[in-house]
Amino acid sequence: MQVTSPVRPPLVTGGKKAADVTNDICKQVEGKPTKVWLVAMGISLITLAFGAYCLGTLWWEGLGLWGLNKTIGWSWDITNFVWWVGIGHAGTLISAILLLFRQKWRTSINRAAEAMTIFAVLCAATFILAHMGRPWLAHWALPLPNTYGSLWVNFNSALVWDVFAISTYLTVSIVFWYVGLIPDFATIRERATGVRRVIYGMLSFGWTGKAKDWSRFEAVSLVLAGLSTPLVLSVHTIVSMDFATSIIPGWHTTIFPPYFVAGAIFSGFAMVQTLMLITRVVYKLEDYITLEHIESMNKIILLTGSIVGIAYITEFFIAAYSGAPYEKFTFINRAFGPYWWAYAAMMSCNVISPQFFWFKKLRRNLVLSFILSIVVNIGMWFERFVIICTSLNRDFLPSSWAMFYPTFYDIGVYMFTFGFFFTCFLLFAKYFPVINMAEVKTIIKSSSGNKESH
């Protein structure tokens, strides 16, 4: 039986015991794919195939298929890149920073959040490749030994920092995620038979569940958490430097690093929220992902959304205060120029909509949480579009001012990443334990209850 603390509500409800946890989570992995899953997978695969066609055509014909031009060299490509990288941040934040802060409630959601991180970073990486004129030479961005003499990458370039940041982030995230999965794979292995047992056996790296295993596991988790923590801050900081170190008004802004990190967490939490709200209903995990979780997430969304809002206002203030005339124009142009609608979308989605979460009732409202989590991600997409496109479209020389109009292929390649993301996520949800069983078991507080009953 479950012991309810008088001080704080339980993190897992429904009187779950350790065995219940195992059953509830493994059930999804062991059962036959459900109809809902199959339909979702079908849609994802169709989207992926359509996107793959667009991406393939793009690589075959050239970037001219996109709507870019001589003035606007980046638009949807880098918008989508930053958007996906930003989304990824929530996973790392939940698993690493919240681990260090001993926020136990994270255990129910960190697994899925980390998976989302990895898939989102892969989607972002797609755009790194896709936006290149000659993607087959992408390895040139790495400081590899070569036969061209002392030809090295340009360490001055923020894009090179980006390469390091993203690749480090991806590696650490995958390792962290996988290490966490090992005990759970072992659990599944123990329950499985036949081929499944072999596969999960291999995946679990011979986990035996000895005290020594656990001690090493904990140590590695802590080390990886320590490694990941700076990444939460550094990755988006470096992404923001792609813009901040340039000279284009609207990009050349020192506020970008904190502003981007806040934005990333904002959008990441929104994305986790979207996914978790679906998963908990479909997999009937309401006892693990409780209203408390949703409320906590909404609080973070409210906080980061407000930080982002302050950043927007600060930018405007600085544009006026700095006396830099080009900067001033850029910001007026953002709000009132030809892309005013994108700016309006950004402001209303990112700054105004999270303010609903000041009210407890709304914070705990599932439908509103779901809608707003999507609204926030739309808003964050527009934020990146506003930063990238409305800074470039009217920069220094009015003779070169131009507009960007997306094409079929701009949309298609964006669709590709959606197809990829959801295909991966659905595979994950079906074949991997979506909730960290081992860790959840530590917080169900059933052991003390058992002890008393003896």
Place this chain on the structure above:
Amino acid sequence: MSKENTKIYWKGIEELSGDPDFLKNASNEFPEYVPLKEQQGDYISEGTSRRDFLKMLGFGLGAVTLAACEAPVKKAIPYLNKPEEIEPGIANYYASTYVDGGDFCSVLVKTREGRPIKIEGNSLCPISKGGTTARVQASVLSLYDSTRLQSFYKGKDKPLQPSEYDAFDTEIINALSLASNIRIVSQTILSPTTRAVIQKFKEKYTSTEHVVYDASSAYGILQANKLMFGKYVIPSYDFSKADVIVSFGADFLGTWISPVEYARQYVSTRRLGKSKKTMSKHYQFETNLSLTGSNADIRVPIKPSEEALYVATLYNAIAANKLNIEEKKNDVLKKVADLLNANKGRSIVVCGSNDVNVQLMINEINRALGNYGTTIDLNQPSYQRQGDDERMNKFIDEVKSKAVDAVIFYGANPVYDHPRGAELAEALKSVKVKISFNERMDETTSLCDYVAPDHHYLESWGDAMPKKGIYTLMQPTINPVYKSRSAQESLLKWAGINTDYYSFLSNYWKSSILNGASWEKSLHDGVFVKTSEPTNENNADKKDKNNQNNNDASDSTKTIESVDWSKVEEAIKVYKTSEWELKLYEKVGIGWGSQAANPWLQELPDPISKATWDNYIAVNMVDAQNRGWKQGDVKKLTANGASVTLPILIQPGQTRGTVSVAIGYGRVIDGKRKVIGENAFKLADTKGGYVSFNVTDVKIEDTGDFRQLAQTQTHHTIMSRPIIQDATFEDYLKNPSAGRFIPMITTPDGKKKPKEVSLWEKEHDKPNHLWQMSIDLNACIGCGACVISCQAENNVPVVGRDEVLRRREMHWIRIDRYYSSDADSKSKDPQEKYFNTNYNEMEIPAEYPQVTFMPMMCQHCNHAPCETVCPVAATTHSSEGLNQMAYNRCFGTRYCANNCPYKVRRFNWFKYFDNRERFPENIAMNTDMGRMVLNPDVTVRSRGVMEKCSMCVQRIQEGKLKAKKEKRPVKDGEIKTACMSACPTQCIIFGDINDKESAVYQEKRVENAERVYAVLEELNVQPNVEYLTKIRNI
């Protein structure tokens, strides 16, 4: 012992136990079973050894590998005997002459391995002085145009079929000898030798008459001079001697008669510096915003119908005898009159009208001002327009009345470029023999029976006499690309003279022109100036007469005939205004359409509207607003019984109540296809036999269609940014740095110049050279010759209309054109003048704006923002100050282009070469012939890489190598970038700033040190390209 002897040594238990199986093989070298033998045996039995196997393997691999590789088709054919003058990799230059009707330019043709690849100006020519135009620059691509006729055609019974010459010639000679009324129709013929050839032809066929007309006619001037001075000529104009320049609709910098010559003269009056503090004042009265009008100090928008009255008003203010007319009340006109009267002999008044009465008034104004002998010279006339509109009109009537048996079209396409072309086309059916020398199956040629395509000028021998006493030669720089024959040779052959044209030409020159001077030298220089003119004036005069039209033979006196001014008075009163008036005009790039098939010219943005690949109706802003018209709305415009359906373009500067349409569009270039836009010649007025481009009674109707115009610039105002820094002449005289915006950066140590605030402690040394450029905004007229020159030099692809619409033109140099806005600050204080914040109002250009041109290319920043952001260091800085692109290293992140504050970097969005399906317009990279024009010294860029102006690094390298071989430092002026060498006004100066004697140093540091500014100086990117302030004489 025995015990020891019985000791048994055994290797295995089998040996010890004496296993029979073991013992059987025990004595063999390999007791164990070795299957080798059996196996070999097996193989041998099938006839294969290891050797064979290896052989077969080797062959198989080789065969498969070979079959997998498609042997490349090599189209290069090595020389059997290397021609003496051709050194692979070294360019040869030949002097020649670009002639297109009356358009003239003396050129040097750069050839590589025997093929012309680039046109340069010939600085020895006293007329063009090394300048060129966009059309001259682009003509080299027309040579390789595969839509040119590739053989002779014959088709007495339609359709025309390819034919061989032999049968052709006899047939034509037979036909001609039967004809009793032969007409040769041509545009202005500058070539004295061609005139001699025609003379020979006339001697054989005595009924021949030569009809000369010009698509862009100056008959009004010719006729006025004939009436007034008895000379059917265009005078030599010298704008360089004029302090006051007044033009009524004459686009003398862009298209009027001899723009290269005039631009050079004009700009010499506009240049300023320490040693020159004078500047001409230029007034322009015109309907459409022309290149000249956009350079004028004061521009007055007038309606076509008002032109005559404006001229008459000025006439009354200046000439002795007044006309009885209702004078125009215009303050500017009054001022102009006062100014002209104050600058007698130091002024010039020109007019583009083709009305003889207007031109008579202009003549009288100039005479009253004493400009003849100073700025206008009738003694050295120009022959660049000889066309006789009335004769042409008569010719069409003759054809209609079936009075012509045979007609030969030589370089003329009247069905297209004469307003009565449609009538002529209909009437031509009745002409028995119709011969064309045109190089393509154009509107006129496709109606002919015989087509004997003439050479392109780069394939032919020839000459020109653009002005009295100035002769230039044309020489072939390549074997004829297609089966063509020079028209002169055809005419000679038909006249029964079997000499080739080269012999005829050299004989004619030796006997009639050179007077003993060296033929070789003339050929080498391309120009021969007859200095002995005064001594045999009679001779020359006679020759001139021969060279002129038949109908001016009666003029023998030099006395000025009396002009019947009452007639002029009457003529002025004829002009009536109407709701809509139309001005037909020539575009700088397209002209009258002779090179309409040239994609370089089609993609050259119009200097004013920046539109490419389209013809349009230019409409005044207010008119469009009042009627709710949007740019791109397709309208049907009807005038003189013909109509065109074209999109509208809202054009600041266009007079209210008027519209303008450019001629030269809607050409048929290969018998079938009509290229772009509509033919506007048919809208022209032909009242009284004069072709007039001023048209009244114009109707405009809606069609409901829409066609977006592909402009390379869609934002037109400068938004009060100090990118263009300008001042009035008055202020300049007080302070040479007037208009300069000097940004200061606030630092803890007080205000500093941007250059003094740097992250870096010291600059990289530029020990040898530091290549810099100076661009004088006062000298740039915006003509676009540099754009095409750069395109030819640097293998810049053509991308086509759709891609221009997507804003992806590839030009490495562009000319930014800015209109002023009514919201611009009128303040002279730089602090107030720049950076206003009424953004919305400033976006709207003034109805009649001031115009500024700014050539913009890679600024080669010494602190280049593009260089630091490239992840792979594909763009780097040289120790000579050049911003370099390593195409091979670039993988196309476009970060550099984003970070370029000047937006001069161009990305290869597609593969532009060998991609005919997507880029059929890019003939220079997508057709076998077109590829011959590519410059072998410059890489054709692949898709996915960034490119931009290299400051013609290949030319710098060539110059440096040459100097090195000769063991001397590089001389200033030895290396010229393509833009600099093409510029007719020399507004671009390139050189080594480390060389204190260099022109660029002198210009930027000595002569105009106060005027020099770097665009966006506050960014401290330290460009190597700098500009001189624009000074307006307002």
